[in-house]
Amino acid sequence: MHILITGAAGFLGQRLLHQLLQRQTLCDQPITHMTLVDQSQAEAPETPGISLESHAIDISAPNAFDTLLEQRPDVIFHLAAVVSAAAEADLDLGMAVNFDATRALLEGCRAHQLSETRLVMASSVAVYGGELPEVLDDMTALQPQTSYGTQKAMCELLINDYSRRELIDGRVLRLPTIVVRPGRPNAAASSFASSILREPLNQQEAICPVPRDQAMFVMSPARVIDALMHGAELSSEALGAFRALILPGITTDVTEMLEALSETAGPEAVARVRHEPDPRIASLVASWPARFTPRKAERLGFIGDQSFREILDAHLSESEPGGSAERPSR
Amino acid sequence: MHILITGAAGFLGQRLLHQLLQRQTLCDQPITHMTLVDQSQAEAPETPGISLESHAIDISAPNAFDTLLEQRPDVIFHLAAVVSAAAEADLDLGMAVNFDATRALLEGCRAHQLSETRLVMASSVAVYGGELPEVLDDMTALQPQTSYGTQKAMCELLINDYSRRELIDGRVLRLPTIVVRPGRPNAAASSFASSILREPLNQQEAICPVPRDQAMFVMSPARVIDALMHGAELSSEALGAFRALILPGITTDVTEMLEALSETAGPEAVARVRHEPDPRIASLVASWPARFTPRKAERLGFIGDQSFREILDAHLSESEPGGSAERPSR
Incomplete structure (x- = not known):
């Protein structure tokens, strides 16, 4: 089993890599080789029995995938992307990386006749x-409303x-907002959703720019990684007539998130969250759909978090010394 | 008012051209110039007050649109496309003409800063x-399931x-199956829908390859042309958050079509239709959605046919000597 990961130096890529190295199998086969691709060299820890290669390349460059696909990977996790704000700021960059590079990857698979290779791409609720209905579904x-x-x-x-043309065996998972992300706040409009939990737990202040009743559709990092692997392991027949689906996130709001914070870290942690409405962020977040009936994902056996409290507890246990998520390499 | 038409030598392109030359106005402005684009030189009848130029070009060639867009057309009707069967037979050809050429047209408009130019593209129920619901709508x-x-x-x-980025002012109309098309039967799976009416009216035999109760979503050529012009005349605000919509076709079936034929041309015309089921065509046609609630089109003032009988009557009056649709140029 040879696995290729694009975006392997990123948050999801690194986490997926470590999970795969720990499992050592995918699709009931032992993982023997992994190819890591990102703009910068992805960390590739030595693991007995699994050979790793790491390439720092620009996937939007001509023929970027050519030599990589000659090695005929069995599964490709395509996570590389220009994020929302950058794609909005630079249409050409977004088209080149998010669309053209994906098309080049598909064309590369076609040229190398990788019709059985399973390609798992991360899509988004974006x-x-x-003019959306109150509750969305797969139809x-x-x-x-963004590039x-x-x-x-x-x-x-x-x-x-x-x-459908049997040139590749693709699966596309629409990811909910991921909380709790590790690291520092960033420019993303969704950054606060991790910040208002992560920072107070680290004895730091955080700002909540949206109303307390703002609903969001969220999933924990661990469940997202499980979903990516499950996406690779599904039979193609099970996917039916369309290869994309929404993952089973859960709907929460700021009030519920801060209640969970209070339960686990006390009211003093909640007191570290300052409520400073930011109309720009609030209106962006309000435009994101928050309620889904993810029938297809459920039928296919994707598993979501049970509650927001479970998401926070998982974050806390991972943050402890020896926890699996907070490796220094990230 | 300068209008550019791609696919101007085709059935819809020629019909739109003649209708525009007859009206002499679009968006309440006199039409002064028209640029016709197609693989082969489109017929361009001389009309006082309107200058016409006709270009035989391959729109998928590099920079194909460059000199055309230097003239800054006010409205572009983008009708050129590789048809369904050809796009299915040749993925590269379909991608080059149907997708890449449209993208090049958009990029050309962006490069020439034609942000106010109204681009009307013909899309399709395809x-x-x-796994569709019984009745479809704009959401x-x-x-x-085709390329x-x-x-x-x-x-x-x-x-x-x-x-959305205000690089162009686009409008996309999803066209129902068009009946009655002039000309001869062709390889399209929908060809029979025109054939079983047109041929008996011309004292010829026709074959119906689908069951009598097969529902279809149809629109007359005249209503489609009206819709294209209406699409150009709408204000961009009225279009809301998404620029594509389904046109208000009507749902009919073979039984109703042949009843209308009997009413207008007698049972002897209907007797010229041989029912020879073709499983391949029947299954393709059965996969096309036939029932829509075209709320957005109705709200925006697009007008459909009232009944199938009206469609057939329009075809009959156009087919008469002096009728507007059957010009020898087509």
């Missing part, structure tokens, strides 16, 4: 937008068509 | 597919994003 139209969402939605269509 | 997910539908759906997303 594919949804516009809700994609009317993205990032547009590019991901176009990739979904292309992966579906290449799969 | 964008729908997969039904696009899960196309043609995939390419059109990707163009819809891109046009929406370029419009």
Whole structure:
């Protein structure tokens, strides 16, 4: 079993890598080789029985995938992407990395006749937008209101068509907002959702820019990684007529998140969250769909978090010394 | 008012051209110049007050649109496409003409700063597919099951994003199956829908390959042309958060079509239709959605046919000597 990961130096890529190295199998086969691809050299810890190679390349460069695909990977996790804010700021960059590089990857698989290779791409709830119903499902139209969402939605269509034509065996998972992310706050509009938990737990202040009743659709990092691996292991028949689906996140709001924080770290932790409404962020977050009926994911055996409290507890146990998520390499 | 039409030598392109030359106005402005683009030189009848130029070019060639867009057209009707069967037979050809050329057109408009130019693209019910509900609407997910539908759906997303970014003012109309088409039967799976009416009216035999109760979503050529012009005349605000919509076709079936034929041309015409089931065509046609609630189109003032009888009557009056549709140029 040879696995290729694009975006392997990123948050999800590193976490997926470590999980795969720990499991040592995928699709009931022993993992023997892993190819890591990112803009910068991804950390590749030595593991007995698994050979790792790490390539620092620009996936939007011509023929970037050519030599990589000659090695005929069995599973490709395609996580590399320009994030939402960057794709909005630079249309050409977003199209080149998010769309054209995905198309080049598909074309590379076609050229190397990798029709059985399973390609798992991370998509996003950002594919949804516009005049949405209160509760969305797998048959809700994609009317993205960002270039990032547009590019991901176009990739979904292309992966579906290449799969239908049996040029590749694609699977696309629409990821909810991931909480609790490790690290520091960043420019993403969703950054606060991790910040208002992570920082108070580290005795630091955090700012909540959205109203307390703002609903969000979230999933823990561990469940997302499980879903990516499950996405690779599904039979193609089970996926039916379309290769993309929404993952089973849960709907929460700021009030519930801070209640969980209070239960686990006391009211003094909650007191470290300052409520400073930011109309720009609040309106962006309000435009994201928060309620889904993820029937297809449930039918296919994807597993979501049980409650927000479970998400926070998982974060706490991972943050402890010896916990699995907070490796220095990240 | 300068209008550019791609696919101007085709059935819809020629019909739109003649209608525009007859009206002499669009968006309440006199039409002064028209640029016709197609693989072969489109017929361009001389009309006082309107200058016409006709270009035989391959729109998928590099920089194909460059000199055309230097003239800064006010409205572009983008009708050129590789048809469904050809796009299915040749993925590269379909991608090049249906997707890449549309993207090049958008990029050309961006380079020439044609942010106010109204781009009307013909899409298709082929964008729908997969596990569909009984009745579709504007919020039904696009899960196309052909490369043609995939390419059109990707163009819809891109046009929406370029419009949202105010790089172009796009409008995309999903066309129902058009009946009655003039000409001869062709390889299209939908060909029979025109054939079983057109041929008996011309004292010829026709074959119906689908069951009598097979439902279809149809629109007359005249209503489609009206819709294209209406699509150009709408204000961009009225279009809301997504630039594509399904046109208000009507749902009919073979039984109703042949009843209308009997009413207008007698049972002897209906007797010229031989029912020879073709499982391949029947299953393709059965996979097309036939029932829609086209709320957005109705709200925006698009007008459909009133009944199938009206469609047939329009065809009959156009087929008479002096009728507007059957010009020898087509």
